Structures are given as C-alpha cells and as structure tokens.
Amino acid sequence: SRGADLNRNYPYEWEIIPGECGETYSGPTAGSEPETVAITNYVLSIFPDQKGPNPNDPVNELNATGMFVDLHSYSRLVLWPWGYTYDTAPNDASLRMMSYKFAYYNGHDPQKSTELYPSTGSTDDWAYGELGVPGFCFEVGDSFHQSCSVFENDINPNNQQALLRAIKIARKPYRLAYGPEVTNLSLDTNPILPGQNLVVNYTANDTLYSSYESGIPSQNIISIRYSIDKPSWISGSNPTIIPINAQVPTYSGTFTASTTGLALGQHTLFVESVDQSGLWGPPTAIFFTIESTDPPVTDQYFYLPLIMNDL
Structure with a gap:
C-alpha cells in the first residue's frame, strides 16, 4: 500500500x-x-x-x-x-x-x-x-x-x-473584497409594532485587514445602503442609499428604516457600505420581528353554580 x-x-x-x-x-x-x-x-x-x-x-x-x-x-x-x-x-x-x-x-x-x-x-x-x-x-x-x-x-x-x-x-x-464591511449592526428596539420605524446602529469599516508587512490601503466611507427581506442585488429589493461622505475609513452611525406595509412576523435587514473607490462591500444582516398590537388571547373561565339534589 x-x-x-x-x-x-x-x-x-x-x-x-x-x-x-x-x-x-x-x-x-x-x-x-x-x-x-x-x-x-x-x-x-x-x-x-x-x-x-x-x-x-x-x-x-x-x-x-x-x-x-x-x-x-x-x-x-x-x-x-x-x-x-x-x-x-x-x-x-x-x-x-x-x-x-x-x-x-x-x-x-x-x-x-x-x-x-x-x-x-x-x-x-x-x-x-x-x-x-x-x-x-x-x-x-x-x-x-x-x-x-x-x-x-x-x-x-x-x-x-x-x-x-x-x-x-x-x-x-x-x-466585494475591496469594499468596507458593516459591523456592530444592532437595533434599538426589537420586536417592533406595525408601522414602527427601525432604529439601526452600525459601523462601516474599511480597515479590517492584516497589518502584516505593508498591509493594504483603506479608503474613506462614502455611503451605506439598506434593504429589507431581499439583498440589494436581487430584483425588487429597492435599496435605500444614505450618503455619509465621512472623512475617515471607519464610521459609526444610526439611521431609521420604515417598516410600513410589512407583514407581521420575522424580517431581515441587509446593510452594505461603500468607500471612495466606489466599490461596495459585502452585506451584513440582522433579523427583526413585527408583532401584533392586538391584546393576547387568554383562557377564559366560567364558574357555574353547583346544584345538588338531596333525595
């Protein structure tokens, strides 16, 4: 062998x-x-x-x-x-x-x-x-x-x-390797009510690379974009672009996203960022849930009188 x-x-x-x-x-x-x-x-x-x-x-x-x-x-x-x-x-x-x-x-x-x-x-x-x-x-x-x-x-x-x-x-x-990455993605409130805006916190970072030998260059952050339930490259996703024009390669911020018209249940928020090179980085996603405003259904109990017939 x-x-x-x-x-x-x-x-x-x-x-x-x-x-x-x-x-x-x-x-x-x-x-x-x-x-x-x-x-x-x-x-x-x-x-x-x-x-x-x-x-x-x-x-x-x-x-x-x-x-x-x-x-x-x-x-x-x-x-x-x-x-x-x-x-x-x-x-x-x-x-x-x-x-x-x-x-x-x-x-x-x-x-x-x-x-x-x-x-x-x-x-x-x-x-x-x-x-x-x-x-x-x-x-x-x-x-x-x-x-x-x-x-x-x-x-x-x-x-x-x-x-x-x-x-x-x-x-x-x-x-995608050339673009910045979105990190520290979080929501102020989750779950939310129907029609309630999402308040989203994020960091767009173009410096996440090894410093071995000479490293690689970073670029300043220009914009972010977000979409709900479909990533930006899927037809019908209709991503919203938010200009930033930061003069730094790492930028932390907050934005609000409308949830009007979304059904009850779990949804996915996708966020991407772009730097001065004009190249978008990979998406980062987070789940959120829309819950009903109706009061929860609880068990109801009815107490009937006890009738005894002594013979």
Whole structure:
C-alpha cells in the first residue's frame, strides 16, 4: 500500500515527486487519488470555468463568482496562488486583498504560497488556475496534532470568522473584497409594532485587514445602503442609499428604516457600505420581528353554580 500528499496531487501544474514513502509524494499521476477526484468533480459541478487556459490569463473580476478555501495544518498562514512558481498570478492584487482580510479575523500571516515554499499540484492553484475561483489555503494552528483547548478557544472561533468573511464575499469575490464591511449592526428596539420605524446602529469599516508587512490601503466611507427581506442585488429589493461622505475609513452611525406595509412576523435587514473607490462591500444582516398590537388571547373561565339534589 502507499499514500500520497493530496495537496500535491491536483491536476494543475502537477509534477512527479518520487518516493512512495515520502511525506510529499505527489502520486503516480495528476489527480490519481480518489479524494482528489471527488473534490475536483464536486467543484467542477458547481463553478463555471471563468479563466482562460493560459496561466497568465486574468479572471474577469467584474463577473467572477465563487470561493475555494482548503484548511490545512499547520503554521498560522493564509496562502494564495501561485504556489508552483514565484511569478505572481494575473489577479494577484485581488487575491492578496482577500488574504489580508481573512487574516484580520484569524490572526494568521497572509502570504503568497511560495513565501512558505514552492509546491506543485496544490488545491488553491488548481481552483484558481483551472476555474478562476479565488483559491486559498489556511494553514491553521501550531502543530499537526493540536490540543483540544487550543482548537476550541482559538483555531475554531477565529477561523470561523475568517470563513464567514469568505462566504459573504463569494458572490463577487474579486469586487466585494475591496469594499468596507458593516459591523456592530444592532437595533434599538426589537420586536417592533406595525408601522414602527427601525432604529439601526452600525459601523462601516474599511480597515479590517492584516497589518502584516505593508498591509493594504483603506479608503474613506462614502455611503451605506439598506434593504429589507431581499439583498440589494436581487430584483425588487429597492435599496435605500444614505450618503455619509465621512472623512475617515471607519464610521459609526444610526439611521431609521420604515417598516410600513410589512407583514407581521420575522424580517431581515441587509446593510452594505461603500468607500471612495466606489466599490461596495459585502452585506451584513440582522433579523427583526413585527408583532401584533392586538391584546393576547387568554383562557377564559366560567364558574357555574353547583346544584345538588338531596333525595
């Protein structure tokens, strides 16, 4: 029997690394392992091909969609392509931007993969090189066999936040990564009555990125927008834009949102922000509930006289 390093077995810029007993053995052929086949087939079934056949063909950043993140151990790194060459990928600036923002949440160092060491046939190179989907490798933790306490108190919660960021930008990752993020979203009152305005507190923040090495630039906040029950990109959402023109990259404020005409029950408020670059960031959402003004129905009891007939 033999094993293979799956992160050197993917069918993109694969190279034979001999030695079946070696830790980095790449398999007999590209994509030879059943795990590799399962993952590549699944990814190919959900993402369209958004990149040309040449490694230097850039992805159309306006239209590309999807996100690919592979979790490894260890080294506390967020790695982006390329790993097979020291050359930069044609969309390097955007891949770097995404990595730095993921690294803000999990506290890892964002690096191009070759800063760790060159590797061929890797998962993130395959996702980006084959399909144009931004691909990343999170090298989590400090050892291959992490203690439960470190996993539960550090690795799990911090990387969940980074993965949530990846989910939020997956619709248009190359564009949304550049925009500010809405945080600290809260409501003064919830639930509310029919027709009562929502009072919404928020922070629009364009500085949520790792400061590793030179970091990345931030922009001043220009506007926010909100919509109810449909995010802004869905037809019929009719988002409301609120100009801010703040002279700072982090701005906290409050706005009111009308709920006139909304049905009783639970609803969703979506809030986004935009900076001076003109690029909107990912949405942040919060639930609110509209409750009836009618008094609650209570049980009613009627006490009837007891009639006894003594014979």
